[in-house]
Amino acid sequence: MLTDTHCHVQLREYDRDRDEVLRRALESGVDTLICVGYDASSNQRAQRLTGDRVNGPGRPRLYATAGLHPHDAKDFSPAFLDGVRALAAAGRIVAVGECGLDFYRNLSTPEQQRLAFAAQIELAAELDLPLVVHDREAHESVAELLERHGARSGVMHCFSGDWEFARRCLDLGFYLSIAGPVTYRNAEALRDVAARAPADRLVVETDCPFLTPHPFRGKRNEPALVRLVAEEVARIRKEDPEAFAAQAAANARALFRLPD
Ligand SMILES: [Zn+2]
Numbered sequence: 001m002l003t004d005t006h007c008h009v010q011l012r013e014y015d016r017d018r019d020e021v022l023r024r025a026l027e028s029g030v031d032t033l034i035c036v037g038y039d040a041s042s043n044q045r046a047q048r049l050t051g052d053r054v055n056g057p058g059r060p061r062l063y064a065t066a067g068l069h070p071h072d073a074k075d076f077s078p079a080f081l082d083g084v085r086a087l088a089a090a091g092r093i094v095a096v097g098e099c100g101l102d103f104y105r106n107l108s109t110p111e112q113q114r115l116a117f118a119a120q121i122e123l124a125a126e127l128d129l130p131l132v133v134h135d136r137e138a139h140e141s142v143a144e145l146l147e148r149h150g151a152r153s154g155v156m157h158c159f160s161g162d163w164e165f166a167r168r169c170l171d172l173g174f175y176l177s178i179a180g181p182v183t184y185r186n187a188e189a190l191r192d193v194a195a196r197a198p199a200d201r202l203v204v205e206t207d208c209p210f211l212t213p214h215p216f217r218g219k220r221n222e223p224a225l226v227r228l229v230a231e232e233v234a235r236i237r238k239e240d241p242e243a244f245a246a247q248a249a250a251n252a253r254a255l256f257r258l259p260d
Contacts, residue, residue: 003032003252004223006205010045013209028224032061038069067097073108073116088127094256096124097132104137121149130154139165166193177203180213204229
C-alpha cells in the first residue's frame, strides 16, 4: 500500500467528484493521505475532511496538517498560531505546515515569509510535531532558518535541491519527499537525489491538484497518481516497486507518527 504524504484534496477542485477521487486512490493501493493545509480556510477544509464520517471503511485514511504558506505569509498573526495550537491540542493535526519560503513567486515579501516561517518552526518544536516545509528557490535561507530556530523533524515537500542540499536536510533530521517532477525530462538532479537518499528517509507525494506526473501532465492531479511517482523512484533506485512502496509508507508512518 502507498501513502500520499502531501495532497490538497480539500480544495474546491475536488468538490464535484471528491468521493470518486478518494475511491480511485484506494483502488490504486493508496490507503493513506496527508491532507495539507496552507491558510486559514484550507486548514479548516482539511479538518472537515478528516472527521470520522470520511475515515470509514472503503476509504483511504486521511490525516490533516495546518499551517501558513509563504505565499500567504502577509496574513500571519499570533492568532493564526493559536488556531494551529488549538488543533494540535485536540489531536486533530499530524504536522505544522505547509510553511517555508518561496523566493520564486514572492507573493509575500521575503521578510514576511521569514517571520511566518520562523514562528511556525518554533511552534512545531513547542508542539513536538513534524514540519511540512515548502522551499522554492530558497534552499540556503530555508536551511538557515531551520537550523537557527530549532527545527527537530519534518519533511522537505516536493524536494527540488541537489544532493548537497539533500545531505544538509538529512543531517537536520528531515525526510525528502519526491513528487511528480521526478517523472519529467529535465529532472536529472532530482533523480540523482532519489537514487542516493537513504531508503529510510524517502517519501512520495502528489501535491495534487498540482505537479501531475508524466504522462498525465497538464491534467488535474490526484492521490491515485502517487503510484507513478513511487514506480519511477523505485526504477531509479533499481528496487522492487512493491518493496519501495512499503518502505516509503513505513517512512511516512514514522515521519507523521501514524498508527500502524
Ligand atoms: Zn502543497
